[in-house]
Amino acid sequence: MSVPYSLEELTIGGKGSEQKASDKIPFIARPFVSERAKKTLDIVEKFVEEECIPADTVYQQQVGTSKQERWSAHPPIMDDLKKRAKELGIWNMFLPKNHFKEGAGFSNLEYGLMAEFLGKSTTASEATNCAAPDTGNMEVFAKYGTQEQKDRWLKPLLAGEIRSAFLMTEPEVASSDATNIALTITKEGDEYVLNGQKWWSSGAGDSRCQVYIVMGKSDPKNSNVYKQQSVIFVPFDTPGITIHRMLSVMGFDDAPHGHGHITFNNVRVPAANICLGEGRGFEVIQGRLGPGRIHHAMRSIGAAEKALEFFLARMNDPRKKPFGKQLYEHGVMLDRVAHSRIEIDASRLQVLNAAIMIDSKDAKFALKEIAEAKILVPDMLLKVLDRAMQAYGGAGVSQDTPLANMWAHGRTMRIVDGPDEVHAMQLGRNENKRGEYCLKKIEWQKKRAVEMAESYGMKKMDPLQLDREWSKVHDGKGNVDKAKL
């Protein structure tokens, strides 16, 4: 795939020519970004805008249209993009330097800035080997895997040769509360036997997906519900596993990646496949989810930026002049652009601050900030997308813009890794821990005010104080003795 000419020609000298990615890093985040990261960021931007975004539609076409084609597709353009990304040195940027030696040596913040650009394309994350769920899965293998497991799965994952899935959510329970997860993992001899079903197993449709990381109940009677669950590695071709069907998202099947509904019928794996140890499932998923949420959030920021670019493009399309004015001459449209700009910028800072906290310690330390970003960003993205869609009219909901697909994907962000409501409830409870202190402080301040008033020889009182006995100032006919008021 040659790149005969580039976007730069467009940017040089023209009105509205754009700054490079590294020049647009928010000022407040700059002390945290190395020169090397800035250079890489600019390469990522160029790769995404010039190669991945055009490739997005080619990839879709290569996936095909029939069910058979779609679920066995392996679009050749993806291999070319991967090759190119490796040449450009933009590969595995997601593994943070302070915890993993296997990655490209960036911090969560630095990768976050890159992930924003990856989020503008449907192919870019996979092309740079930074696509979920492989990213989180690689972290699990790198952190908790044995050498053998690393050789078998982590190595080819890091090389982008195979893919993986994370199987947690289940259709028959409220799995937004992970203690409800019900698939059984029962020890029999030196094997574990799995029975149950999983859905929203993202990536399970891919013909290169070779391993499932499965969460399930190994000790259902443990009095500590957080110790009932284990995580185990399961090869995709273990007998007893059936991919029952694929789930659609707002009408999109997301092939060939897809979201599987998978049944486990006496699926047997070696006991050695257990991850970290029996009953330690919660430990594994908690370590996994934090940075992943930041990645999702930053990609969503990028999606929002792309939506705004489409909005702006439409506003300036000379063919579109309803009522004799271009859209940018309609005040309602400018107002929506402005609010989109504000909401995107505020959300980005929120995510970057969370990323810096993870970098400074770990994801647990940034629990509150991650939850804030997790709730704030998808809500923002959907609003920005909706405005852009509306500006496009019919084109905005159709295949002629990427907006509808982005909306569908963005909508799931309010659900994946726990629905907004669960995070808000936990955030609310956490904040409420301050309640007793606030109550005491306010009471203290009131008492202090009374003392202060007394020190000035005043009674602490309300300006609307009356302390009148009506019967003494009021004659019953509407006449009042004003002096006594």
Place this chain on the structure above:
Amino acid sequence: MSVPYSLEELTIGGKGSEQKASDKIPFIARPFVSERAKKTLDIVEKFVEEECIPADTVYQQQVGTSKQERWSAHPPIMDDLKKRAKELGIWNMFLPKNHFKEGAGFSNLEYGLMAEFLGKSTTASEATNCAAPDTGNMEVFAKYGTQEQKDRWLKPLLAGEIRSAFLMTEPEVASSDATNIALTITKEGDEYVLNGQKWWSSGAGDSRCQVYIVMGKSDPKNSNVYKQQSVIFVPFDTPGITIHRMLSVMGFDDAPHGHGHITFNNVRVPAANICLGEGRGFEVIQGRLGPGRIHHAMRSIGAAEKALEFFLARMNDPRKKPFGKQLYEHGVMLDRVAHSRIEIDASRLQVLNAAIMIDSKDAKFALKEIAEAKILVPDMLLKVLDRAMQAYGGAGVSQDTPLANMWAHGRTMRIVDGPDEVHAMQLGRNENKRGEYCLKKIEWQKKRAVEMAESYGMKKMDPLQLDREWSKVHDGKGNVDKAKL
């Protein structure tokens, strides 16, 4: 005024004890804050929470209830607070170190962090000599004043001995567009003669207010509307000036500070009182408004934090158990706390980022970011306040909590220094400058996709492409030749 005991007793060891202000600085902002600023910040917090907030109600009481009392009041507690603030070394923190030698030597960011705490009290800003409009006015004198003007007005202002007002807005025009300002400033000999009226002249009610900085039209025929306006210094007692009446804000008169409606009838001032030069009014106000918006925004963040503290206190008030549960057991309430937390935190980052940009260069450089904060913050504040008010029921709208007064003040923040809509329009237009580039880029990417598809031997096509002539595949009776589809 003695301080016999302190809030610290409350914070030590107790459940929900709070971190110090310097420990709560967002991680992303920390590289920009000096150790000295952190120490000062903690002193400001302690002063506000322990002395100013209790003083707020005492101050209100000392203002009195009748019109005569209210508009001549000079509450003694304010002088005591000022004395105390000077002792603590927290005075004039608002003057940024990179532009003014007269201030306390902090950056806009550092002062912003302090202003958050000042915003939790109605007395704290004046007590530390950081109250609007004096702050902006002192900047004007320091930047543009002659030595004589500085001696006469800047010196006593910096010492907190007199106050000042900024007279810009007018009742008879749409002064959200400053080119409409109509008060005339006419040169006659070595004097300027002012005729017209001003309103929302905040601070003009104060009995110590000695100088008005007045904007008006000196050259109404100048073809450049931005050169028609001048700014001039006017002593409060110049003959011809009448304070016609005071304006209320949602029912509050804000005495003794107040918001004056002032008429000018042949008011004569020496020509030397012109600021910076005739026709340079826009220059003066533009320099003045930027940092002021950041101050307002950060104080609003503090107000929102205070509202949230009141909300949390109410949630934990053991006397308030509707339907057998305390408010914190009601999910709707926790959800609102969570969203308040998120919105406050995102807004703060937005303001701090703008402050850092001002510090790195100047307010013009941060034009976009200041406008974003200007719009985002008051909207957030009003939402947080509204939720807190609702949790309190009747108490929330009454004098028993500071919430109603904070709401009234917060509501004006969507209007002062230009209504939201004007800022959004400008932000939208500014963003729209990118439109042409976005349009070109998207078109380029589409063409590039076609080339890519061709390089794979594919026609670039839509998966829902049909290109069928119905007459050839359709027999008119509902039967279709599928092969031709």
Place this chain on the structure above:
Amino acid sequence: MSVPYSLEELTIGGKGSEQKASDKIPFIARPFVSERAKKTLDIVEKFVEEECIPADTVYQQQVGTSKQERWSAHPPIMDDLKKRAKELGIWNMFLPKNHFKEGAGFSNLEYGLMAEFLGKSTTASEATNCAAPDTGNMEVFAKYGTQEQKDRWLKPLLAGEIRSAFLMTEPEVASSDATNIALTITKEGDEYVLNGQKWWSSGAGDSRCQVYIVMGKSDPKNSNVYKQQSVIFVPFDTPGITIHRMLSVMGFDDAPHGHGHITFNNVRVPAANICLGEGRGFEVIQGRLGPGRIHHAMRSIGAAEKALEFFLARMNDPRKKPFGKQLYEHGVMLDRVAHSRIEIDASRLQVLNAAIMIDSKDAKFALKEIAEAKILVPDMLLKVLDRAMQAYGGAGVSQDTPLANMWAHGRTMRIVDGPDEVHAMQLGRNENKRGEYCLKKIEWQKKRAVEMAESYGMKKMDPLQLDREWSKVHDGKGNVDKAKL
């Protein structure tokens, strides 16, 4: 007070001349409105627009400014307005014809249409003897009073000679849940002794207020919490009653009417003053609240219409041209006008539908619809007001428009008679009763679909069904046997 000329001159022939009130009744409500009501409605409109609205500011001025004046005021213009209303035959329209012989003979719907206009003025409701809380209190006396009580209190109330208050809410408990009400009503001989405190006792400030209808706990140990409360009539000048202070609403004291905080210290009233009987407090308040909420809601609709009129007036004020265009040329403003129009119209229909249901049976029958209106209307009103305020800038929050005062009053509508959240919770629970049925129905429909599919020889299946065992179709290297998919 003469009426030398009228608004009609304005309406005749001019562009934008308005229809009469009776011509603006929503079509869907017309079958329910008698000709007599239509005529009265037009008289009410004319009275409000031509006499009451101008009188509003005169009334405010007659109330005075000092605390002494304000809490003893009895503005003479009110007596003149009342006289005039009686002459016009618009008096006591609120008492519905199907339940009370004492009223003017209109239905709740018909009065609702009139109440809309009363809501545009601060004096009109009292001027026509349709002001809360007297309206609800008169209903209580008419329904449950003895002849003696009627002679003593109902008669002068119906004549507009005295006023009354309803004392329910308390500061020390969560009285949004009325079972928490704590003031004690203890029988001692042939007297009841009251101890406790009440607040938000609206109307208690009026110098003509002669009777309090008080709710309290007479049987605190009753196992049925709904039988613990009683309602009792208490003359205002009974020894032991102190009006402790008046509460402000967003800075407004609402004098001379006011909202009292009242303490009861061994207040003794004859046993005969009990209303309906001991333990029947809930019965009394439930009968009282339904129509009252409709009255509030319809007045709020009128307030919203007035806000929109102010908005429209501002949009067309030739003096106000920011950026060279009048406000009506700014798209954002037109958009807000449109949404205001929509929201007002939808809300009105909701209230009228509830009124018709009350008319057709009683308030209990319209429980759901009243709650819907109770929540919907204030939210709408505040939105419309906020837009109008914003269009006015500073004038919108000041005394120069009635908007700020209307907002303050509107804000309390989300709290009085129970906060929104309580009504929403009950509405949600009520709706949830259908949940089990819905669940069963949806399951039945799914089963039915399977049967139908079978009747066509089809297996009921999902179009994304796969049922593939990966190990059999997949070679582990990314190659898939398509035939088996």
Place this chain on the structure above:
Amino acid sequence: MSVPYSLEELTIGGKGSEQKASDKIPFIARPFVSERAKKTLDIVEKFVEEECIPADTVYQQQVGTSKQERWSAHPPIMDDLKKRAKELGIWNMFLPKNHFKEGAGFSNLEYGLMAEFLGKSTTASEATNCAAPDTGNMEVFAKYGTQEQKDRWLKPLLAGEIRSAFLMTEPEVASSDATNIALTITKEGDEYVLNGQKWWSSGAGDSRCQVYIVMGKSDPKNSNVYKQQSVIFVPFDTPGITIHRMLSVMGFDDAPHGHGHITFNNVRVPAANICLGEGRGFEVIQGRLGPGRIHHAMRSIGAAEKALEFFLARMNDPRKKPFGKQLYEHGVMLDRVAHSRIEIDASRLQVLNAAIMIDSKDAKFALKEIAEAKILVPDMLLKVLDRAMQAYGGAGVSQDTPLANMWAHGRTMRIVDGPDEVHAMQLGRNENKRGEYCLKKIEWQKKRAVEMAESYGMKKMDPLQLDREWSKVHDGKGNVDKAKL
């Protein structure tokens, strides 16, 4: 297709058993509904709930999965449903009795109530021959068609034997403003020649679609832009017509109905095919759109009711207990149910009121009310759907509930027949016509207030009036002569 058992068994006696449709008609609308319509309404409800909703999934399955299948499908279940609907006497209910003799004899209001139920199913509208765009097209033929045209197209349309499409929107212009429509209709001899392209030609994919009603420019130079457009009837198989491709809606292709992108290349039709006459295109579409918008709106109300039923079902699903509580025990969920209930009910009244106005005269008479419903209803529907989707988590966005498809369809309702913004702008402008009157009235009322004040011997004044000359009351040192204030 047999109906062996019915939903009634479910409704009898059970907790939460539902009222019949005719019992749920809002009280305010009842005077407008005949007994015959009530009976038909109950039949429609039963047909939809028991036969159509189960058939929806069977229909989907019969459409198939490959492109070839989907675009030639003619699902047999549809013919069975149609047969059944005819047996039940529920056929062509949409043609209003006051304008068309061909219909079932109901008013717009009566049909509106039925359309609500049709909107709960994807098959019901077509099954009862009440599906867009055929409904509007039949109105066009009935109103404006020649006898020959009626015989050829109206007759089989009324019998449900063929289908039709309405071709108006175009991809290359801003066709939200219909004056921009650009397809040319040029007279050559006794033929018209069409050149151009159309998209969003809904129904064009159906293999039984035999006629296109096409709008285009016949007189591009007419100085009156509203006379440039004509409407013409075009047989589907006229040479030169190519269905270029089908458009997707948020990922759904809506096969076999579909939304076509169609090109016209020298398409020749007899001159007699012109509708109503050359240059009368606007007349045709204006007559057509009004009732159609009411139909869409009422179907959307039904969709919202269905979404709420799904929400309620989920809340009561015993398998779904996050954090130990069923969803109906979570306050946030109940709150959302309540707000959904309120918003649905208010929207329905708005639509019914518009329908009654059309019935009382015509669509032009109800212009404002139709626009209000057009904007209000889809916004409400999307909110209700979003809440239901969120309650379902992953299932809510997948094929396991109808919610995602309903959302996609609902989203287009903010665009079809003109985007919200266009309707809001027109509504705003229309309302603004009152502006001048409002301005005059408010000014009159102010003057009147001054006269009134004078009649009481008062100066009309502001309570915050001061009129003080500071220099006379103020000594410059903060001391004020109170007596002069």
